[in-house]
Amino acid sequence: GAPAGPAAGGRAAPAASVPQRGASRDAGLRNPTAAAPERGNLTVGAAKAGALLDRQLTLARTRAHSTALQALGSSRFHAVADKVAVLASEVPLTRAAGSTDLRPLAAAAQDRLTDAVSALPLVTAGSPYNAAALVHGLSPDTVPHPQDAPWHQVRLLLRLHRYAREAVSGPKGNAVVDLRLLSAGRALNRHRDASEAAAAAAQAARTPRIAPATAYALGVLHADQRHEVEAARFAFQQCWQKETVRTS
Secondary structure (H helix, E strand, C coil), X not given: CCCCCCCCCCCCCCCXXXXXXXXXXXXXXXXXXXXXXXXXXXXXXXXXXXXXXXXXXXXXXXHHHHHHHHHHCCHHHHHHHHHHHHHHHCCCCCHHHCCCCCHHHHHHHHHHHHHHHHCCCCCHHHCCCCHHHHHHHCXXXXXXXXXXXXXXXXXXXXXXXXXXXXXXXXXXXXXXXXXXXXXXXXXXXXXXXXXXXXXXXXXXXXXXXXXXXXXXXXXXXXXXXXXXXXXXXXXXHHHHCCCCCEEC
C-alpha cells in the first residue's frame, strides 16, 4: 500500500538545512578585524613616509644653512656690507627727496599686479577642487608644476603693492587696512605652502627602492596638497572679485 504519512495532528519533519557557501566570506567582511593587516600596512607606510620626508627636508635645510654660512664668510659679502654701512652713514639724498611724489611709482606697482592677476586662469580657479590640475603632478616629470609660477609671482607683486600703499599713505595710513588684499595675501600664502609640500612629497616618492605602502602614502599626501592648491586659488578668486573695503 501507500507509505504511511505523518500522523494526524503531527508536525511535518523539518527540511534539511542548505549550507551557505558565502557565509564564512560574509562573516569575514562583517568582522572589522579582517582588514586589520591592510590598515596596519597603511599605517606603517604613512610613518615611513613621514620619516623619509623629515630626513630629506632636514638634509635640504642643513645644506642651505651651510651655503648661507659660506656666503656670509665670503669676501664679496663683506664688500657689500661695507658699502651698505657707508651708504647708511651718508645717505645720498637730494633736497627734493622729501617732496618727491611716490604716487606714480605706487600706481606702477598696482598696474603690474593687475596685469599679473588678469593673466591668471581665474575662470578655472572658480572651481574649488580642480582635478585636472593633478595630471601633471602624477606624471614622472620632475619639472615644477607649470601653473604655480604665475601664482607665486602674483604673491610677490601683491606684497609689493601693499608696501607701496603704505609708503604713499604715510605714517597715518598704517591704520588703513584693505581687507581684500589681506585675504588675497593669506590665500596666496596657503597656495605657496601647499605647492611646496606637494613638490616635496612628489620628490620623496621618486626615491629608489621605497616600499609600496610608503609610495602610496606619499601619493595620497601629494594629491591632498594639490587639492589644497586648488582650494587656495578658489579662495583668492573669491576675495579678489570683492570690492575693496577699508576700515580705520
